[in-house]
Amino acid sequence: MTQSDRLGLAARAFFLATVLGLALAFREPAALQGTVLVIGIGAVAMIVAHFSVINQRWILLVEGFFAALAISVTLPGSEMVLPYLVVPVLLAGIGGAVRDVELVAGFEVVGLAIVLALGGGAESTAAGLELAAPWAVASLGAGFVGAWFGQLRGAPSRVDGASYESARRLLSQLRTVARRLSSGLDPVSLAEQALTAVHEQLGDARSALFVRTEGGVLSPLGYHGYDAKQTLLPSGHLVERCWSEMRPAHGPQPHGRAETRWRTVLPLRSGTRMIGVVIADAPEAPQPGALDSLLRELDEQALRLDTALVFDEVRSLATLExxxxxxxxxxxxxxxxxxxxxxxxxxxxxxxxxxKRRQQLTDVRSEVSRVVxxxxxxxxxxxxxISPAAGLGSALSNYIRxxxxxxxxxxxxxxxxxxxxLRTEVETELLRIAQEAVTNARKHSGAENLWVDCRIRPPFARITVQDDGTGLADVLTGPRADSYGLHIMRERAERINATLDIGSRDKNPSGRGTRVTVTVGDESSSLTPNGGARV
Amino acid sequence: MEDRQQVLSVLLVDDHELIRQGLARAFERTPDFTVAGEAGSVADGVSLAGQLRPDVVVTDVRLPDGTGLDLVRRLRSDKPELGIVVLTMYAGDEQLFGALEAGASAFVSKDSPSDDVVAAARHASVSPRSFAAADLADAMRRRLSPTGPQLSPRESEVLVLLADGLGVAAIARQLFVSESTAKTHISKIYEKLGAANRAQAISIAMRSGLLRSDAP
Structure with a gap:
C-alpha cells in the first residue's frame, strides 16, 4: 500500500464514518441510501487507484462526479452526506496541483447541477442548491488547503536539492584548497596561532600543543618558548583531568622554577569531542577571566584545527587506498x-x-628476472x-634494509x-619522500652505498638520503628531470610544509653522489637545554 | 620400474594459469617429479591435497579465497611429512616469516627461475620440517637489528641499575666509575630515550624493549 493509498483510505474512512454515524443517528432512509452509494463509489475509487495505473486525478474526478450525482439524487434527506464531497477535492489537492482541485470541484458542481437542473431530487432546485452550494465551496477550500499542504510536504525534496548543491559547492571549494594544498588548512600554522593566543592570555609562558593521533597517542604540533620540548610532555594528572572533564585544569608544579611554577592544561574541543590539549607553564595561576576568553578562542581554533586534521587524514586515506x-x-x-x-x-x-642459442636465451631470462x-x-x-604501533623510524628502516x-x-x-x-600524515609523506629518494639512488645513479640519516624530534624531523652514484648534476637540468619523481617529492614536501633540498653529496655541484634532505618543523625547538653541548 | 619409488608427485596451487603451466612444464621435464594436480584456490588446494596425497605442495601466497599461508597451516596441521613450498611475488619479509611460522619447508620468490622452484620442492620433500629460503640470512639480520633508540652496552648496564632504583652514587660504585661519569651516562640515556626523568626513561625503555620486565 503506497502512501497515497493510505491517505485516500484515511480521508474516505473518516468522512464516511462521520456521515454514516449521522445517518444512523437520524434514522433517515435517504441519508442511508446516499451513504451506501457513496461508500460504494469510494470503495471502487480506492480499488481502481490501487490496482490500475490510471492517473489519480481522473479517478478523483469520476469519484467526485458520481458522489455528487448520488448525493444530489437523494437530497434533501442525504444532506448530512454532503461533506463527503470534500474528500475527492481534498485528495486532489494533497496529491498535486491547484488545477486538479478546480477540475475535481468543477465536476462535482456539474454533477450536482445536472441532477438539480433536471429536478431529479425530491426537493426543488433552489432548495437543493442552497443545501449543496456551501459544501461545494467548502470542498473547493479544502482542496486548496490540501494543495498547499501537499506543496509543503513536497518541499523537503527541493531543500534536498539545495543542500546537495551547497555540498557540491563546498566540495569544489575543498578541491581548490586541496590543489593549493597547505594554504589556510595547515595544522602546523593553526597550532602556531593557537599557541600565540595562549601566550597573549597567560603571559610569558612556555607552551605546547598536542593532538590525538591514530592509536590514541598525543602528538605535538607545536612548541612555544624556551625548553618547551624537554619539559612539556603530554602526560600527568592535569592532562588526564583536562581530558576526562573537557575543562581546563591547572595546578602548581612541585619542582617548577619561578618562571614556570604554574601548569595549565587547556582542552581542544571540537563539539563534544576532545581533539587535543594545550599545555602551558607560566609564573602564576591564570586569571579566571583570561582563562575564559582563552577557552573561547581555543574552541574556535580547535574547530579549524580539527577540520584541517580530518582533511589531511581523508587525503592520506584516499592515497593509501x-x-x-x-x-x-x-x-x-x-x-x-x-x-x-x-x-x-x-x-x-x-x-x-x-x-650459443642457450646463452642468448639465458641472457634474456636474466633480463626478465630483473624486470620481475x-x-x-x-x-x-x-x-x-607505517604501522600505528611502530612509527616512521621502523617503517623507514624496514623499507631501506x-x-x-x-x-x-x-x-x-x-x-x-x-x-x-609525528602526525600520521606527516610520517607518511616523509616515508614516501625517502622512498622516492632511495628509488632514484637505486635506479638511476649506479651507486654502491646508501646513507640514510633520520632524526625525529616531533614536530621537527629531518631525513637525509645520500648515495655515491653518478650524481644528479645532469639530471636536474636534463630533459628527463620529471621522470625522477623530483616533482612529486616537492609536491609531497609542500603538502606537509617541509623543505626539500636536493644537491650533490660533495660541495662541488658537479661532484659524485646525490644528497636529498627533507626537513619538517623548526630544529631550534628541539635543542636540548644546554644547547646540545652534552658529552 | 625400479625408479618408480623415486618419482615425487607435486600439487601446484596458484590462481594464474600461465604460472601453473610454466611450473608444470618445469616439473614434468625433471625425471624425478610428476604433477599430480593443479588448483587455483585455498579450498581446491585443501581438497586436492586430501584426494591426491602429493609429496609436495607448491603454493602462491595471494589466492582468491584466502592466503597461501592459510593453506600451509591447514595442510601442515595434519600432514607433518608433506613438503610445502611457498611461492610469492611479494618482496617484504613478512611473507617469508609468515611462511616460516605457518610451517612451510621452503620459500621462493617469483623472480627466480623455475628450476629454483623444482630444487626447493626437492629439498622440501627430503626435509619437510626444515626451512629454506634464498635470503633467509638477510631477513634474519634485518629482523634482529633493533630499530628504536639504541643504547651503548655501558648505557644498557646503567639503565638496568636505574630500573633497580639505585642512585647516582650507588651506580658509580657498582660500575667502578666516577659519579660524574655515571651522571653523563644517565643524561645520555634520558636524551636518547627522550625522557625527562627516571620514571619516564624506565617506562619508555620497557616499551621499546630495551628493558625487560624480568630483568634482575
Whole structure:
C-alpha cells in the first residue's frame, strides 16, 4: 500500500464514518441510501487507484462526479452526506496541483447541477442548491488547503536539492584548497596561532600543543618558548583531568622554577569531542577571566584545527587506498604475466640444443628476472606503510634494509627517534619522500652505498638520503628531470610544509653522489637545554 | 620400474594459469617429479591435497579465497611429512616469516627461475620440517637489528641499575666509575630515550624493549 493509498483510505474512512454515524443517528432512509452509494463509489475509487495505473486525478474526478450525482439524487434527506464531497477535492489537492482541485470541484458542481437542473431530487432546485452550494465551496477550500499542504510536504525534496548543491559547492571549494594544498588548512600554522593566543592570555609562558593521533597517542604540533620540548610532555594528572572533564585544569608544579611554577592544561574541543590539549607553564595561576576568553578562542581554533586534521587524514586515506589498489593490480596482472614469461623462457633454455642459442636465451631470462624483481620492489614500495604501533623510524628502516639488500646497495642507516610521534600524515609523506629518494639512488645513479640519516624530534624531523652514484648534476637540468619523481617529492614536501633540498653529496655541484634532505618543523625547538653541548 | 619409488608427485596451487603451466612444464621435464594436480584456490588446494596425497605442495601466497599461508597451516596441521613450498611475488619479509611460522619447508620468490622452484620442492620433500629460503640470512639480520633508540652496552648496564632504583652514587660504585661519569651516562640515556626523568626513561625503555620486565 503506497502512501497515497493510505491517505485516500484515511480521508474516505473518516468522512464516511462521520456521515454514516449521522445517518444512523437520524434514522433517515435517504441519508442511508446516499451513504451506501457513496461508500460504494469510494470503495471502487480506492480499488481502481490501487490496482490500475490510471492517473489519480481522473479517478478523483469520476469519484467526485458520481458522489455528487448520488448525493444530489437523494437530497434533501442525504444532506448530512454532503461533506463527503470534500474528500475527492481534498485528495486532489494533497496529491498535486491547484488545477486538479478546480477540475475535481468543477465536476462535482456539474454533477450536482445536472441532477438539480433536471429536478431529479425530491426537493426543488433552489432548495437543493442552497443545501449543496456551501459544501461545494467548502470542498473547493479544502482542496486548496490540501494543495498547499501537499506543496509543503513536497518541499523537503527541493531543500534536498539545495543542500546537495551547497555540498557540491563546498566540495569544489575543498578541491581548490586541496590543489593549493597547505594554504589556510595547515595544522602546523593553526597550532602556531593557537599557541600565540595562549601566550597573549597567560603571559610569558612556555607552551605546547598536542593532538590525538591514530592509536590514541598525543602528538605535538607545536612548541612555544624556551625548553618547551624537554619539559612539556603530554602526560600527568592535569592532562588526564583536562581530558576526562573537557575543562581546563591547572595546578602548581612541585619542582617548577619561578618562571614556570604554574601548569595549565587547556582542552581542544571540537563539539563534544576532545581533539587535543594545550599545555602551558607560566609564573602564576591564570586569571579566571583570561582563562575564559582563552577557552573561547581555543574552541574556535580547535574547530579549524580539527577540520584541517580530518582533511589531511581523508587525503592520506584516499592515497593509501589507491596505492593498495595499484599494488594489487600490478601483483595480479603484469607481474604474474612477466613471471610466467620467465618460466616459458626457462623451458626454452632447458630444451635448447645449440650452446650459443642457450646463452642468448639465458641472457634474456636474466633480463626478465630483473624486470620481475623490479615489479616486486614496486609492489613492495606501494604496499609499505607505517604501522600505528611502530612509527616512521621502523617503517623507514624496514623499507631501506629490504630494498638495499634486494638491490645490492650497502645501506648505512642512522636512526635517532624520540618516543613522541609525528602526525600520521606527516610520517607518511616523509616515508614516501625517502622512498622516492632511495628509488632514484637505486635506479638511476649506479651507486654502491646508501646513507640514510633520520632524526625525529616531533614536530621537527629531518631525513637525509645520500648515495655515491653518478650524481644528479645532469639530471636536474636534463630533459628527463620529471621522470625522477623530483616533482612529486616537492609536491609531497609542500603538502606537509617541509623543505626539500636536493644537491650533490660533495660541495662541488658537479661532484659524485646525490644528497636529498627533507626537513619538517623548526630544529631550534628541539635543542636540548644546554644547547646540545652534552658529552 | 625400479625408479618408480623415486618419482615425487607435486600439487601446484596458484590462481594464474600461465604460472601453473610454466611450473608444470618445469616439473614434468625433471625425471624425478610428476604433477599430480593443479588448483587455483585455498579450498581446491585443501581438497586436492586430501584426494591426491602429493609429496609436495607448491603454493602462491595471494589466492582468491584466502592466503597461501592459510593453506600451509591447514595442510601442515595434519600432514607433518608433506613438503610445502611457498611461492610469492611479494618482496617484504613478512611473507617469508609468515611462511616460516605457518610451517612451510621452503620459500621462493617469483623472480627466480623455475628450476629454483623444482630444487626447493626437492629439498622440501627430503626435509619437510626444515626451512629454506634464498635470503633467509638477510631477513634474519634485518629482523634482529633493533630499530628504536639504541643504547651503548655501558648505557644498557646503567639503565638496568636505574630500573633497580639505585642512585647516582650507588651506580658509580657498582660500575667502578666516577659519579660524574655515571651522571653523563644517565643524561645520555634520558636524551636518547627522550625522557625527562627516571620514571619516564624506565617506562619508555620497557616499551621499546630495551628493558625487560624480568630483568634482575
Amino acid at each position: 589507491e596505492r593498495q589498489r595499484v599494488a594489487r593490480e600490478i601483483h595480479d596482472g603484469v607481474a604474474q604475466e612477466v613471471a610466467s614469461l620467465g618460466y616459458a623462457l626457462d623451458e626454452l633454455v632447458a630444451t635448447a640444443t645449440d650452446d 624483481s623490479e615489479l616486486r620492489l614496486s609492489i613492495f614500495d606501494l604496499r609499505s606503510e 629490504t630494498v638495499g639488500s634486494r638491490s645490492g646497495l650497502t645501506v648505512h642507516l642512522t636512526l635517532d627517534e624520540s618516543p613522541t610521534r
